[in-house]
Amino acid sequence: MKDEERDELMIRMDERIKTVFNKMDKFEDLFTNHLHHHELWETDMKGTMKWWMGMMLMIATTAMGYVRFT
Structure with a gap:
């Protein structure tokens, strides 16, 4: 690696580290x-x-009542 490339890489790394901090x-x-x-x-x-559990309970209760009383 050339000195210029190394220096540029070090500068970019330093900028990234500063940004992170x-x-x-x-x-x-x-x-x-x-x-x-x-x-x-x-x-x-x-x-x-809670809403869905209420709906399921209502459906189950309705079905049980329908089966029992018809």
């Missing part, structure tokens, strides 16, 4: 937002599952 300051906010997103998703799933 600068973005690490924002990582805490990113992680907090990501956790909040998962909490919202879990809450939505719980609500949806």
